[in-house]
Amino acid sequence: MRVIVGAAIVRGDALLAQQRAYPPEVAGRWELPGGRVEPGETEAEALRRECVEELGVEVTVGDRVGDDVPLRANLVLRVYAASLDDPSAQPKALEHTGIRWINASALDELAWLPADLELLPALHGLLVGVP
Numbered sequence: 333m334r335v336i337v338g339a340a341i342v343r344g345d346a347l348l349a350q351q352r353a354y355p356p357e358v359a360g361r362w363e364l365p366g367g368r369v370e371p372g373e374t375e376a377e378a379l380r381r382e383c384v385e386e387l388g389v390e391v392t393v394g395d396r397v398g399d400d401v402p403l404r405a406n407l408v409l410r411v412y413a414a415s416l417d418d419p420s421a422q423p424k425a426l427e428h429t430g431i432r433w434i435n436a437s438a439l440d441e442l443a444w445l446p447a448d449l450e451l452l453p454a455l456h457g458l459l460v461g462v463p
């Protein structure tokens with residue numbers, strides 16, 4: 333089983349989402365930072381690497397969020413909570429069209445990738461009770 337890892341980065345009352353620039357079929361859709369786990373990497377290492385590549389920020393990886401979402405044969409999306417090592421850091425869209433910090437009320441309105449829609453209840457759970 334191969335794994336795509338995603339980071340649910342929460343700061344204050346908001347979750348970071350990024351908008352895909354490619355491929356054309358999914359350009360404009362929103363997703364969590366992350367990507368493929370490379371050989372020899374742990375899932376947390378892959379997430380830390382992807383957050384540097386995609387956002388230019390260092391993160392600490394926490395607990396799993398939700399269940400694995402099947403993407404295709406032998407491939408799943410697996411999400412972990414994460415936080416910015418420097419809470420004042422400004423993540424940048426280095427490989428994406430843009431990023432947004434979204435609060436619970438806007439979570440359901442974004443044009444998420446289909447797999448991410450299945451994670452919305454779990455992502456809401458992360459933002460519940462956040463002041």
Ligand SMILES: Nc1nc2c([nH]c(=O)n2[C@H]2C[C@H](O)[C@@H](COP(=O)(O)OP(=O)(O)OP(=O)(O)O)O2)c(=O)[nH]1
Pocket residue numbers: 336337338362363364365366367368369403409445446447448
């Ligand atoms: N990163 C990420 N990928 C997701 C999410 N939801 C979802 O269906 N995917 C899919 C889209 C892609 O088919 C795959 C990850 O592609 P990617 O382009 O981010 O990963 P990568 O950098 O390792 O891939 P590549 O450039 O080597 O092809 O997982 C999500 O929330 N975050």
